[in-house]
Structure formats: structure tokens, C-alpha cells
Amino acid sequence: MSLVKTSIENLKVNPFELIGRDWFLITSGTSVSEYNTMTASWGSMGIMWGKPVFTCGIRHNRYTFEFSEKND
Secondary structure (H helix, E strand, O other), X not given: OOOOOOOHHHOOOOHHHHHHHOOEEXXXXXXXXXXXXXXXXXXXXXXXXXXXXXXXXXXXXXHHHHHHHHOO
């Protein structure tokens, strides 16, 4: 399976339903060998300086945190 880049403006979703009642995956690392994925159900969506943004917090003691710190 490969990732497909999608413009957020094209999504027809309810963020409160997706974030609060469903869940999503946070993945960070390299695409080759060093990566980790975690399940999450918290975050926020909005507009910041005219751009769509999504934010989520990752506790520093989660294994995924070290990958998010080392990679874009």
C-alpha cells in the first residue's frame, strides 16, 4: 500500500466525529527501516495564518515521540 497525498480542502468529514469518536494513526520515521505508528483519538483542526492545520500531542514517554523529534 502506498500513501496518496490529498488536499484537506477536498475532504468531506466531520473532525469532531473523526477525532473524538473514531481514531487516527500517527506515523513518524523513515520510510525504509526506522518508523513507528501509534493510535490516537485527540487533536485539533483549524486555520492558522490562512493555512489549514492539524495538531496532536505526543507524550514524551511514547515510543513514537523519539521518531517525531528526529524526522519531519
